[in-house]
Amino acid sequence: MDKESVCKRRGKKAMPKLTQQMKQVLKHQPVVLVATRDDEGRPNVSPKSLLKVVDDDKLVFADLFSLKTRVNLQADPRLAVAAVDLQTYEGYQFKGQAEMVDEGPLFEEISGLLAHGKEGPRPMELWFEKASRELMAAQGRAGRNGVQPSHIIVLHIEEIWNLTPGHEGEVWRMPVT
Numbered sequence: 552m553d554k555e556s557v558c559k560r561r562g563k564k565a566m567p568k569l570t571q572q573m574k575q576v577l578k579h580q581p582v583v584l585v586a587t588r589d590d591e592g593r594p595n596v597s598p599k600s601l602l603k604v605v606d607d608d609k610l611v612f613a614d615l616f617s618l619k620t621r622v623n624l625q626a627d628p629r630l631a632v633a634a635v636d637l638q639t640y641e642g643y644q645f646k647g648q649a650e651m652v653d654e655g656p657l658f659e660e661i662s663g664l665l666a667h668g669k670e671g672p673r674p675m676e677l678w679f680e681k682a683s684r685e686l687m688a689a690q691g692r693a694g695r696n697g698v699q700p701s702h703i704i705v706l707h708i709e710e711i712w713n714l715t716p717g718h719e720g721e722v723w724r725m726p727v728t
Contacts, residue, residue, distance in 0.1 A: 586633070587623035587624055599613075599617075611661060643712065651704055
């Protein structure tokens with residue numbers, strides 16, 4: 552995969568762009584690992600259910616029970632998300648700036664998906680239906696039925712790292728201005 556295939560133009564900046572292959576890896580991963588760091592630089596990793604790909608350069612997920620993630624992002628908005636297909640070992644890490652959103656159409660869309668995930672398909676994109684159902688089932692097992700997010704997290708992708716064996720050196724970055 553060449554750098555041109557994963558970059559798009561916005562004005563004069565080339566932004567890393569999710570390819571169809573990257574979306575396929577994300578599609579089959581109901582859980583991704585999200586890394587943050589606190590104000591003293593200590594890392595934290597938390598499993599999250601990825602819920603939406605937006606505009607080929609943003610990932611969105613609900614932050615339901617992760618006080619540590621929320622506190623860390625308030626101190627430092629840098630975020631990394633890793634997804635690996637355990638059958639093929641193809642994987643990617645997406646890095647960038649996180650935005651916590653607690654209102655608006657995207658927030659309402661994610662909240663609606665979580666609220667209706669057990670009742671049947673209300674997917675934003677078809678492949679996220681399974682992730683929503685699995686997340687709601689896990690919440691039910693934990694006695695947390697009907698829990699809604701106080702906010703969602705939008706990752707604005709600035710770098711994409713290929714984690715696939717043999718491709719570890721492949722990275723696509725937003726140019727520094």
